[in-house]
Every structure is written in C-alpha cells, then in structure tokens.
Amino acid sequence: MNALFIIAPIFGIVLIGWGAALAGLLSEKVSDGLSEYVFAVAVPALILATLTRPGMSGEIAWSYWISYFGGAAVSWLTGTLIAKRRAGVERRGAILHGFAASQSNTVFVGVPMILQAYGDEGAFPLFMLLAVHLPLMMGSATFLIESDSDKPILARLRGLALVLLKNPIFVALIIGMALRGAGITPSGIPKALIDAFAGTASTCALVALGAGLKRYRVLFDLKGAVVIALLKNMLHPLAVWLLAFHVFAMPTAYAGVATLFAAMPVGINAYLLASRYKTETGMIAASVLVSTLMAPLSALFWLTVLGKA
Known part of the structure; x- marks a missing residue:
C-alpha cells in the first residue's frame, strides 16, 4: 500500500493534467508556459532549497556512478542495436532510439517520486545524480549524433558547454553546490522566496507533463514505441538494480535512488533532440507517451522490489 500511496498522487495529477488538456481546459500555450516555469524557476528553486538545507551531506562512491550509467549504457546499446535492424532507421535515428531507452524523465516525474519514496535520505544522492545525468547523457547523445559532422571536436564541445x-x-x-561548499544557507526573505517557488515544483511539473501528453501520438509506430518504453521502464532499472544491489556495495537508499531514477519514463530531452535533428520525431514522441502511460505499473513494480510497498 505504501507504493500505491507514492504513485497514486503523482500519476493522478498527470492524468488530471492530461484530461484537462483533452477537455480544452488547458491550452497548449498554458502547457508550454507551465513547463517553462517548472524548468526555469520551480525546479531550480527546489534544487537550491535542497542542496543548501542544513544537515544535507553525503558521500558518493564511484560504484554509485558506475551502477547507474552502466545500466544506462546497457539500455542505450540495446535500443541502438534493435533500431539498426529496423528498416528505414538511419544512423542518427538509431542513436536517438538508444538515447530514449536510457534518458530518464527526472524533472517531471523522477524528483517528485524519489523524494516521496526516500525523503531526506535520498535527496543527496538524487540531486548529485541529477547534476551528472544532464550533462553526461545530453553531451554523449549530442557528441555521437554529430560525430559525423564537419565541425572540429573543440567546436562541438564548446557548443555543448554553452548549451549547459x-x-x-x-x-x-x-550554484547550490557552491553555496553548500561555502557553508552558506539562505535565510530570511531569500529563503522564503526560494521555498515558495520550490513548493510549487512537483505539482506544476506533473500538471505540465500531463497536459503536454496531448500533443504526442501513439499510432505513428506503436510497436517500436512499446519496445523503447520496455527498455526504458524495465531493462534500464533492471541493469542498475543488478549492479547497485548485487555487484557493488553502497547504502541501500543510494542503490534504491539509482534504481528508481532509471525506472522513470522516457525523458522529454529525447524528443527535443529528435526535433532538433529532424529524425525519428514521431517514434520518439510516441515512446514518451507510451512509457509515461506504462510508468504507474512499472513504478509500482520497482517500488515493490525495493521494499517500498
């Protein structure tokens, strides 16, 4: 029942947002604006509030990074190899299939669910993984896609740095890590403002995700979208779980955070990259929708495996 109490409010809000968009209560402009607010204001405030919280500390061993990104590599490679066997999928498209199979929806689903499941104990490993996940995954995908580009390597790296x-x-x-390292904790009006914005992050993120699902279509290639969704929601966390719990030694909360992080549905960044490079856009969009709709059951499964049921 604990697992149901964790996922029911999260995916309930997503469904309400989706239903409101389908009913015309939320327009695409509202959905886009809410997504921009979450991405640019609310989640950054949540990160600052969490990283500068008194008592927030921890130590990350290499086994933690190897477990998560080793699992991501397994899922990415599998997705790419499967895509290469499909007719009409060119090199860049195959890379994007693999990227979608290993790129987690961290901001809109991962942060709310993991904090709900592990609380303060999971906050430090969660945000440390979030810090590395974004540049490493996006950087790897961009570099692989543009590896056949005429641009020199330094120019590509410079472009990636500017994007980040x-x-x-x-x-x-x-900023949060710098403040934490300097021992600076916001107080007074700055803290009140940060906390006010941070308190809106989860609900707004989930509503924005639900409302945004309206624009994605499953019929483009349902079979391919299901394959990517299964790789993302099941193979990725399975590989991480095996590494974190059965190969390496680390605190249980850290291993659980890494596994749940991997169990999140396909992230929106996969769709953004597909749109940018104008390849496999329909397939990736469909995989975002299918994996998100599949996420309540897969999340319930992994919460049960992790002993959160």
Whole structure:
C-alpha cells in the first residue's frame, strides 16, 4: 500500500493534467508556459532549497556512478542495436532510439517520486545524480549524433558547454553546490522566496507533463514505441538494480535512488533532440507517451522490489 500511496498522487495529477488538456481546459500555450516555469524557476528553486538545507551531506562512491550509467549504457546499446535492424532507421535515428531507452524523465516525474519514496535520505544522492545525468547523457547523445559532422571536436564541445550554461537546472546545481561548499544557507526573505517557488515544483511539473501528453501520438509506430518504453521502464532499472544491489556495495537508499531514477519514463530531452535533428520525431514522441502511460505499473513494480510497498 505504501507504493500505491507514492504513485497514486503523482500519476493522478498527470492524468488530471492530461484530461484537462483533452477537455480544452488547458491550452497548449498554458502547457508550454507551465513547463517553462517548472524548468526555469520551480525546479531550480527546489534544487537550491535542497542542496543548501542544513544537515544535507553525503558521500558518493564511484560504484554509485558506475551502477547507474552502466545500466544506462546497457539500455542505450540495446535500443541502438534493435533500431539498426529496423528498416528505414538511419544512423542518427538509431542513436536517438538508444538515447530514449536510457534518458530518464527526472524533472517531471523522477524528483517528485524519489523524494516521496526516500525523503531526506535520498535527496543527496538524487540531486548529485541529477547534476551528472544532464550533462553526461545530453553531451554523449549530442557528441555521437554529430560525430559525423564537419565541425572540429573543440567546436562541438564548446557548443555543448554553452548549451549547459544556459540550462537553468544545471546552473542551479552549480550554484547550490557552491553555496553548500561555502557553508552558506539562505535565510530570511531569500529563503522564503526560494521555498515558495520550490513548493510549487512537483505539482506544476506533473500538471505540465500531463497536459503536454496531448500533443504526442501513439499510432505513428506503436510497436517500436512499446519496445523503447520496455527498455526504458524495465531493462534500464533492471541493469542498475543488478549492479547497485548485487555487484557493488553502497547504502541501500543510494542503490534504491539509482534504481528508481532509471525506472522513470522516457525523458522529454529525447524528443527535443529528435526535433532538433529532424529524425525519428514521431517514434520518439510516441515512446514518451507510451512509457509515461506504462510508468504507474512499472513504478509500482520497482517500488515493490525495493521494499517500498
């Protein structure tokens, strides 16, 4: 029942947002604006509030990173190899299939669910993983896709750095870590403002995700979308779970956070990259929708495996 209490409010809000969009109560402009607010203001505030909280501390061993990104590599490689066997999927498209199979929806679903499941014990490993996940996954995908580009490597790396420095979540992680390292804790009016915005992050993120589902279509390639969704929701967390719990030694909360992080549905960044490079857009959009609709059951399964039921 604990697992149901964790996922029911989360995916209930997503369904309400989706239903409101389908009924015309929320327009695409509202959905886009809410998504921008969550990405640019609410989640960065949540990150700052969490990382500067008194008593927030921890230590991350290499086994934690290897477990998560090793699992991501397994899912990415599997997705790419499967895509290469499909007719009409070119090199960039195959890379995007693999990326979608390993890119977690961290901001809109992962942060609310993991904090609900593990609380303060999971906050530090969650945000440390979030800090590395964004640049490493996006950087790897961009580099692989553009590896056949005429641009020199330094130019590609410079472009990636500029993209990251313009990302509010990445900037918030850098500022939060700097404040934490300096022992500075916001207080008074700054703290009140940060907490006010941070308190809106989860609900607004879930409503924005639900409302945004209206624009995605499953009929483009249901079979392919289901394959990507299964790789993302089941293979990725399975590989991480095996590494975190059965190969390496780490605190139980850390291993659980890594597994749940991997169990999140396909992230919106996969669709954004597909749109940017104008390939496999319909397939990736369909996989976002299918994996999100599949997520309540897969999340319930993994919460049960992790002993949160």
